[in-house]
Amino acid sequence: MQRAKIMQHKKETVMRRRDVATLVAGIHGVSADHVRKVIRGDRENDQILATYMQIIENDNLLLQAAKKIVPFNSPDPQS
Numbered sequence: 001m002q003r004a005k006i007m008q009h010k011k012e013t014v015m016r017r018r019d020v021a022t023l024v025a026g027i028h029g030v031s032a033d034h035v036r037k038v039i040r041g042d043r044e045n046d047q048i049l050a051t052y053m054q055i056i057e058n059d060n061l062l063l064q065a066a067k068k069i070v071p072f073n074s075p076d077p078q079s
Contacts, residue, residue, distance in 0.1 A: 018059070024052045 021039065025032040028048055037043040039052060 020052060020055050020059075023055065024048060027051055 019032070021035040022032040025035045028035070028045075028051065030048070034043065035048055035052065038045045038048045
């Protein structure tokens with residue numbers, strides 16, 4: 001029973017994280033491992049690298065916009 005709980009927790013954790021390499025692999029019809037090799041520089045593919053960088057850049061812009069909207073350092077309402 002405990003093992004099933006741990007596996008479910010790990011599965012939920014994986015589902016919450018965005019795997020950009022897998023996303024790029026699906027776009028270009030290659031394996032995620034191939035994309036990771038391109039990112040590391042073990043293989044060359046300018047199209048894959050450009051797609052990866054574009055997704056990362058857009059994610060960063062989205063994160064910055066969210067940080068501007070959500071007041072992370074708001075004062076305590078009870079004080």
